[in-house]
Amino acid sequence: MDNFNIIESIKKSRSGISMSLSSDLAHQQTWMQKIGLTLVGIGLLIMLLAFVGVSIPASIGLASALSLMGIGGVLYSRDQYAGRPIGIKNNGNTFAGISSRGAIAWIFTIVITGFYVLLYWYPSVLGLGKDGAANVGLIALFDPLSYFFKGKPASEWFVYGTLYTLAILVMGVKFIAKYRHNKYQIIRTLSVMFFQLGFAFLIPEILSGLRSPDAAYFGLDMKNLWPLNYYFFHDWHFSAMLEGGNLGMFMLFLGIFGILVATPVLTYFYGKRWYCSWVCGCGGLAETAGDPFRHLSDKSMRAWKIERWMIHGVLVFVILMTAMTIYMRFTGSSRILFIDAYQLQSWYGFLIGAAFSGVIGVGFYPIMGSRVWCRFGCPMAAILGLLQRGFSRFRITTNGAQCISCGNCSTYCEMGIDVRAYAQRGQNIVRASCVGCGVCSAVCPRGVLRLENGPTEDRKAVHVRRDMVDILDPDLY
Ligand code: SF4
Ligand code: SF4
Incomplete structure (x- = not known):
């Protein structure tokens, strides 16, 4: 068979394996994938029609839209990876418009950021009924599900929570199919799917439906961990806990225990991954729906410098705001010099709580990678990072002698x-920002990287490659 025929026969075979990094097989979809994409497209179309005001019977419309998108996504993922070799797929990453900052990526970014802007500041455009009026449009489409859970019409946050959970579940299945050779990735992904579905969606929705107003209030937000829950100490929230009966006291205890005990202890033993890669909803979305964009993170020194200034700047901001809030509670005065506590709270809510974590944090996945918020803005990640760097048993060990400098690890971090720079030097990776996702280790073709918890002594060790001593600056060691 000549070369042309070999290539053609590989193209025709669905399970054909190309060793080329630039294989065009990446752009060939099976019939099943085309059907999957069609189902997803129809599901989105139903939502779009509801959004523009076309009258659709809500129960049938919502059930069809959610199930079509779910089933379509799973069908697509199944054929994307089933029957293909296990391990990392570089295929098409630098060609596909959506994952290489092409036109589709920009359109996607505009659509998602636009959706967030409507959600936070103009929910009536999405159809939220004002002053007791009935919902219309997209939000009305979700009314039947909301009535099912809590006996009242949907809010914009119910719509958001449902779509967010669906995205994590469907893309979680895709992620598991992709990394099915790696037990750590499978368990970690099941964990974020479980926490999102149970603790971030079902339990709060069911609590909100209970008759007790306390349960309804605390059901609104189970994530009671300061500083992620930046309003934990705000007057209205703190008073609600104090006056909220047994459930209120439980939430207060849980919050204080989480801040003072669970966070430092778990981070000491496991690093920040126990939260950032196993539990957190933002991390859950980044790891599943954000997986196709992980290689877009900026690896430059400049980005690292900006990252440290920004994330610690946000941490200082939230500490200052919280200190002012507590001061205000004890003294009754809302001002220190020219700083007003209420103003700080509203700036933080607007700039960090809404614009950064939502609009930029998710909307910019296709341009800046999937962890923009976690890397540059999350105050919880900042605290966990400081603990991880200074007081933790977690590190990624590197067997430098095995490294072939392919760069997969750096690309997909x-x-x-x-x-790769650490692996080449045989140096343990102890970085505040590492969320312990383990993908660097999963994509390494040489088994160089291991996520480990061990003794705190010597955790930043360098195991020098003998053959590199001459060419690298010995002072580095
Ligand atoms: S260094 Fe590895 S484990 Fe840490 S964030 Fe990067 S890819 Fe994930
Ligand atoms: S550590 Fe592994 S993935 Fe990273 S450059 Fe070396 S061989 Fe490649």
Whole structure:
């Protein structure tokens, strides 16, 4: 068979394996994938029609839209990876418009950021009924599900929570199919799917439906961990806990225990991954729906410098705001010099709580990678990072002698860490920003990287490659 025929026969075979990094097989979809994409498209179309005001019977419309998108996504993922070799797929990453900052990526970014802007500031455009009026449009489409859970019409946050959970579940299945050779990835992904579905969606929705107003209030937000829950100490929230009966006291205890005990202890034993890659909803979305964009994180030194200034700047902001809030509670005065506590709270809510974590954090996945918020803005990640760097048993060990410098690890590190530079020197990776996703290790073809918890002594060790001593600056060691 001549070369042309070999290539043609590989193209025709669905399970054909190309060793080329630039194989055009990446752009060939099976019939099943085309059907899957069609189902997803129809599901989105139903939502679009509802959004523009076309009258659709809500129960049938919502059930069809959600199930079509779910089934379509799973069908697509199944054929994307089933029957293909396990391990990392570089195929098409630098060609596909959506994952290489092409036109589709920009359109996607505009649509998602636009959706967030409507959600936060103009929910009536999405159809939220004002002053007791009935919902219309997209939000009315979700009314039947909302009535099912809590006996009242949907809010914009119910719509958001449902779509967010669906995205994590469907893209979680895709992620598991992709990394099915790696037990750590499978368990970690099941964990974020479980926490999103149970603790971030079902339990709060069911609590909100209970008759007790306390349950309804605390059901609104189970994520009671300061500083992620930046309003934990705000007057209205703190008073609600104090006056909220047994459930209120439980939430207060849980919050204080989480801040003072669970966070430092778990981070000491496991690093920040126990939260950022196993539990957190933002991390859950980044790891599943954000997976196709993880290689877009900026690996430059400049980005690392900006990252440290920004994330610690947000941490200082939230500490200052919280200190002012507590001061205000004890003294009754809302001002220190020219700083007004209420103003600080509203700036933080607007700039960090809404614009950064939502609009930029998710909307910019296709341009800046999937962990923009976690890397540059999350105050919880900042605290966990400081603990991880200074007081933790977690590190990624590197067997430098095995490294072939392929760069897969650095490419797919969503936090922009140049993992290869550590691997080449045989140096343990102890970085505040590492969320312990383990993808660097999963994509390494030589088994160089291991996520480990061990003794705190010597955790930043360098195991020098003998053959590199001459060419690298010995002072580095
Ligand atoms: S260094 Fe590895 S484990 Fe840490 S964030 Fe990057 S890819 Fe994930
Ligand atoms: S550590 Fe592994 S993935 Fe990273 S450059 Fe070396 S061989 Fe490649």
